[in-house]
Amino acid sequence: MAAKRRQFGRVRKLPSGRYQARYVGPDGLLRPAPETFRTKKDADDWLADKQTEMRRGDWHDPDAGKVLFGSYATAWIKERELTTTTRQLYGSLLRQHLEPDFGAVNVAEISPPLVRRWRADKLAAGTGATTVAKAYALLRAIMGTAVADQMIRRNPCTIKGASVVHTPERPTATVQEVYDLADAIQPRYRALVLMAGFLGLRWGELIGLHRRDIDLDQGAVRVRRAVAELFNGQREIKAPKSAAGKRTVSIPAAIVPDIRDHLKRYAEPGADGLVFVGAKGATPRRNHFNGLWRKACEDAGIKGLHFHDLRHTGNTLAASTGASTRELMARMGHSTARAALIYQHASAERDRLIAEAVSGLVDKGLKKSRAKKKQDRKPKGHAGDTQG
Template identity: 65%
Template sequence: MAKRRPFGRVRKLPSGRYQARYRGPDGLDRPAPETFRTKREADDWLADMQTELRQGDWRDPDAAKVPFQKYAEAWVAERPLALSTAELYGILVRVHLVPTFGRLAIADITPAAVRTWRRARLDAGVGPTTVAKAYALLRTIMGTAVSDELIRRNPCQIKNGGTVHTPERPTASILEAFAIAEAGQARYRALVLLAAFCGLRWGELIGLRRQDVDLDAGMIRVRGSMSELNSGQRVYKAPKSEAGKRTVAIPSSVLPVIVRHMKQYAERGADGRVFVGAKGATPRRNHFNLLWHKACTAAGVKGIRFHDLRHTGNTLASHTSANTRELMTRLGHGSSRAALIYQHGNQEREREIAAAVDEMIVKALKRRPGPNGHAGGTDG
């Protein structure tokens, strides 16, 4: 017969092990999740449980029995995510997390299981960046489970497990950026130069409208970007942080190319698209990449991706007298917290930075021989 105790009770099982039971705050009779080798171990477990109840730390053990797949899918569905982010999270959950953790209860996911899963993903040839993103998502989901009081401790304990280690990318020189722009299709010349000397991202460039380009002031207003989903759908969205909303000055040496582009290729009307494909469609990244590689080959430039042009803009701006805050303003960097500081960048100071960048462009172009031995122009 089970022995009565001030809190809970312990009984010896036919196997010789001991079972501990207690009445939870919900009124239900609950057994310990495991049996014990000795009565002393069972007593100690009950003492710990009593302490948790007194301190208000008790968690319903049944709540953590929810399968990971159900919890993770609900986690993604409940959050106000951008479509592209929701799509990415859905793929990470479905392809990389559910096959291993899907049927496991939240409470049964252990640090050892997480370490084994991560190693298996890497050994299977999954890219380190993808594994890092999947791990970071798993850690965030399990962190929510801790906040929901389903589990006590996040099982994702791998130091820097969610850190993406990427090799330093090359930086295109001023002359290389102009060479690529001039070797490619004329309708994309302005796109390449704005990426290189204003630090605009692909999505920001494709999302530009005529009203965002002030040719008189030589300024571009970045209000959002165009994102392309795996389904092919394009979505215009606001920047991830307020710092992404910014006004960028165009270097004077590049401005004539932008003026010509607006006259020849940009759509009419305030809401007209600045960059349009030859058949009138918004350019797609995969199609443009083909043109990009052809232009790089024709220009004799190797190993440069389109996004690397942002490094060019960043490097040139950093060589001016701009401070960290001004550089972050120009490039649209910053967390939501930092955006309160960075989003109000001084336009006059932005023009000064652009002027300093322009001086470097002019000097570089003067060293490049043109058809008649003179410096090559930027408006051809």
């Protein structure tokens, strides 16, 4: 009886005694298996798997992933809609941490063991855990696009939690500490410290404020832009880092006089005038301000507090008023997929109540501190005064 003719693919025995399997792919090209097989049955089984993939529409071009990771990753960054700072960060991570190990490797050849070994070597070499996590997250995102492009079947970045940046909990300044720092800093930055501490605005948002953004009659600040300092020292005026960042924040009444005084003494004139400028009339730079901040912390006797920690202070105070998660996200400009849908619904009136409650906490904190200082100044009697 004649042998049954194969309907899919071909198998032939090589002079070595091993078997080679080939098939015609959906693209019309003859595709050999990437390896030979010990038995004819093994070759038949491989062909059966390929036929099943084609029937399911799950077939991938085995040559599609034969692209160097370095060129693919460079194009990946170039094609993305990114802020200038994020584009610079990704470029730095690619050049310093990914290209040296993966740049000359084909995308299809990057395997889970290779990724695990790269990560372990990075950490063992002393690269910071935060930097490694960011580099891993970038690698995973790029390889995820390669999956979507049908260059590879699965993402080789499979390390659970490897892209999570673990940062220690930052300290929270008390109301009195915020005022102590405001008193210790150069006077032209007093209002900046108070607004960071009690409104929770970011550095770039504060530096980007114009006079027209502050309405003291309504007690509100409109955040519409931010100043970003790039790696090369240049600065970029841009929208806030997320859609949620563009918002109106109510001002606690307790600091309105300080802001009013600042606008009168230090801000540029005109509606478009900058609210915060340096002593020479230029937009403040973070590095220069950090020096002033460290000196203010030293003079106030406060250790380990970063300027950005004041934002955490404002958030903590607002949360202590009983504000809901939605209201806090709206006030602080939090950006998550969930918050993007709900922050718009926070009530402006409720935000005003939050500001009033924060103002009450500020007044209470100051009164308590003043009472303590007054008590400490009282002269204490001597033991001999009570003897007859």
